[in-house]
Amino acid sequence: GESVGLHLPTLSVQEGDNSIINCAYSNSASDYFIWYKQESGKGPQFIIDIRSNMDKRQGQRVTVLLNKTVKHLSLQIAATQPGDSAVYFCAENPDYKLSFGAGTTVTVRA
């Protein structure tokens, strides 16, 4: 079964607003986490990663937060754009294999 899950399967966001996508993981041994974006009919695309020795990492318009105490990971997207509509997956890496959650579908409203 999947050891990484998501709080909500869908998220509807107004264009220009910030998006927050949440993810819970269960494996305490995981020390590396990745967020992927998958557009319809395409392969997942790497967005941002974070190691367990960090609690926050920022990229271009995206921020990943890691709370190891409660095994929670989140992806924040600033000023959400129509092109951000996609399925977002978190993945954890307790060893050399990634374990993916089921994904959150983000829909951006114009």
Added chain:
Amino acid sequence: SQTIHQWPATLVQPVGSPLSLECTVEGTSNPNLYWYRQAAGRGLQLLFYSVGIGQISSEVPQNLSASRPQDRQFILSSKKLLLSDSGFYLCAREEGAKNIQYFGAGTRLSVL
């Protein structure tokens, strides 16, 4: 950037027919390669991974097999397809010390 080629993009096959999906990668030698399957509306299920030529590890017992005849070639096969083999098949390669996996465009397989 490292490129991953998967083909075909879509495939419709009858139940009981054989399958061969090919993935080739460009870039650094001896990459770790992976095959995933994604059911509609679901996450990615790891099927096989390979750390080198001829080295295949299976994650899920099933109707599929994998081979790595060359350093940058990873093949997913089946002798007889089942309806349950339908899905979106993704090849990935791992790069760098960070274990980031990068994915190909995928093959949509429909078994009818």
